[in-house]
């Protein structure tokens with residue numbers, strides 16, 4: 001069992017942080033990598049990014065949004081409980097080097113994925129400008145942690161309840177108009193990554209995105225996570241999860257993500273019903 005040693009709720013109780021004992025993963029993982037967790041024997045395999053790690057304590061931190069049956073089951077786990085399986089580190093680490101000026105753009109729970117990558121670019125000696133966004137102030141994640149690893153931090157909310165009122169792309173356009181940027185890293189909802197990539201294409205700035213297709217085995221065997229990148233089929237679990245944002249087929253990714261919406265809704269409703277009785 002992989003014991004939970006710390007649990008925090010964030011963003012209006014819809015997002016949960018778990019620090020988990022997993023010493024062998026904590027000793028090996030790098031920014032950009034993820035784990036697959038199973039709550040119990042019959043649980044689904046759920047991929048979550050390693051948002052932080054502490055090799056000395058032998059722990060990794062994951063931050064997840066409760067969106068369906070399995071993440072609702074995860075939400076019931078308290079400190080002292082554990083995950084039956086945690087497999088990783090999976091995926092390719094982010095290629096972090098000193099480039100000059102790097103802009104890190106995060107939306108929603110994507111900010112939890114972005115944080116270790118932002119810290120990596122800052123530690124490598126880059127000037128880091130970060131732009132983070134959420135639907136409203138209560139849903140904004142990790143503002144303090146992102147501020148600590150950025151030279152400049154811009155905050156946006158869709159409803160204007162905090163920071164700039166509007167989308168991260170509006171602030172990004174302003175940054176691109178006023179700075180010579182060497183790399184943009186964008187992580188968040190698929191439409192956000194699509195529109196960030198469209199914008200940076202106009203400015204000819206290399207852009208990395210981290211994709212979240214449905215995953216099953218996480219080892220390149222099942223094909224569940226296939227995505228189309230530059231007209232080639234890639235498996236996000238072993239070839240990614242990061243790809244060149246200018247080459248991703250975002251519409252195809254959205255279509256595959258929505259393929260099981262009815263079944264996911266039915267499973268969640270049944271889980272909620274069983275849990276209330």
Ligand SMILES: Cc1cc2nc3c(=O)[nH]c(=O)nc-3n(C[C@H](O)[C@H](O)[C@H](O)COP(=O)(O)OP(=O)(O)OC[C@H]3O[C@@H](n4cnc5c(N)ncnc54)[C@H](O)[C@@H]3O)c2cc1C
Nearest residue numbers: 047048049064065068069070071109212213214215257264
């Ligand atoms: C590499 C990777 C890293 C991720 N990191 C994070 C993270 O750090 N924090 C976070 O909140 N979420 C992350 N996700 C997404 C997370 O895995 C899904 O939200 C979760 O699997 C939903 O499970 P569910 O049973 O609760 O919901 P479901 O009812 O099964 O699904 C709800 C929604 O989640 C999507 N989804 C369902 N199963 C998967 C799956 N196995 N993989 C990807 N998407 C799925 C569906 O398209 C659907 O729209 C990551 C996904 C990937 C692929």
Ligand code: FES
Nearest residue numbers: 216218220223237
């Ligand atoms: S999850 Fe099976 S091939 Fe990637």
